[in-house]
Amino acid sequence: MSESPNPSTPESLRFEYVPRPGLFKLTVINFLLGIITLTIYRFWGKTNVRKHIWSCVHINGEPLEYTGKGVELFKGALMVFGLFILPYVLATQGLKFVWGEGNPTIVGLQSLFALLIYLLWGFAVYKARKYQLSRTLWRGIRGTLVGSATTYSLTFFGSMLAKGFSLGWATPVMNTVLQEQIIGDMRFGDAAFKFKGRAGPLYPTYALCWLLSVGVVIGGLVFFSVEIYNWFGPELIAALNRVFHLENQPPPTDTDFWSVTSIFGALVGALISFMLLIPMLWAIYTAKEMRTFANYTRFDGAQFKLDATTGGIIWLAVVNLMLLVFTLGLAWPFVVQRNVRFLIDRLSLEGAIDVDRIQQSMAAIPTRGEGLADAFDIGGW
DSSP states (O other), X not given: OOOOOOOOOOEEOOEEEOOOSOHHXXXXXXXXXXXXXXXXXXXXXXXXXXXXXXXXXXXXTEEOEEOOOHHHHHHHHHHHIIIXXXXXXXXXXXXXXXXXXXXXXXXXXXXXXXXXXXXXXXHHHHHHXXXXXXXXXXXTEEEEEOSOHHHHHHHHHHHHHHHHHTTTTTHXXXXXXXXXXXXXXXXXXXXXXXXXXXXXXXXXXXXXXXXXXXXXXXXXXXXXXXXXXXXXXXHHHHHHHHHTTOSSOOOOOHHHHHHHHHHHHHHHHHHHHHHHHHHHHHHHHHHHHHHHHHHHEEETTEEEEEOOOHHHHHHHHHHHHHHHHHTTTTTHHHHHXXXXXXXXXXXXXXXXXXXXXXXOOOSOOOSSOOHHHHHTTOOOO
């Protein structure tokens, strides 16, 4: 009697980001070839950046492999251009030529196109994720999504409506629903991911951030108004009246214009402060949501953990913003690298996985890339 093969041994998966040189060189090449090709090379540049960054992600010492091709992204963009953008531009310009600017039909067409973008936003997110997973291999096994992009898109559109009508209070519920849907559709080979959990534990943190944000806005407006009046008093009101001709006043002086300019400068400064402070407050909720969603996610019975902190997210966002601003966007590859490394360095999996028993996925592989995602400028890695 022949001996039965030895059963495979489950493994505890360890995630590491192992940087390697070459990203700066890729960035320079992408920039130069982007200029020469009038930005068309960006599809191949994005693909090469992904191949570099994916290869730095190691699971149990073995790197991920990205097998996407720039021509696939290019074909996807051409398809979207031909099916959506070009017909819209031709129809709009044709109507303007026939009826002139401001015709109600043109306004209606523009409104329908805007609605179409919102309807397809979730579709683009889902298709982009499916493409990226299908081109990501570990030990020769690839990932995929096996669900319906249309179903996800409708849920995504409904979530935007719910968040808007509820002044944001539906966010924890809708984010949980969307995450459950896309994680539940995710596969590595023939092995499924599972996501199960409630939105309830997110609400105390969400309520805190929501109330703090409202308090910051109201408090900032009151403080700013009082301080402006204390600084300038009635002289400012008189200057505003003269500059904007609100009352019968003498012609404005240089001092008047300086006073009004100072006020508008202060308003811009306050607006920038709010734009920075409020996202920092919401980093508290973002960190909570990331940790919670990781805890709700399982693969082959093992539970994910993510050590995301508020300070870490703020630092990640601030440095990313500085990189993009001071390099005029050229540092985008390093921003992607920092985002991936942030997650990998904090990700762990509690439990053992019988990797050897996982078979290759039989799901169809998409032949085109992220056309809609590229058209909508949806970020993602």
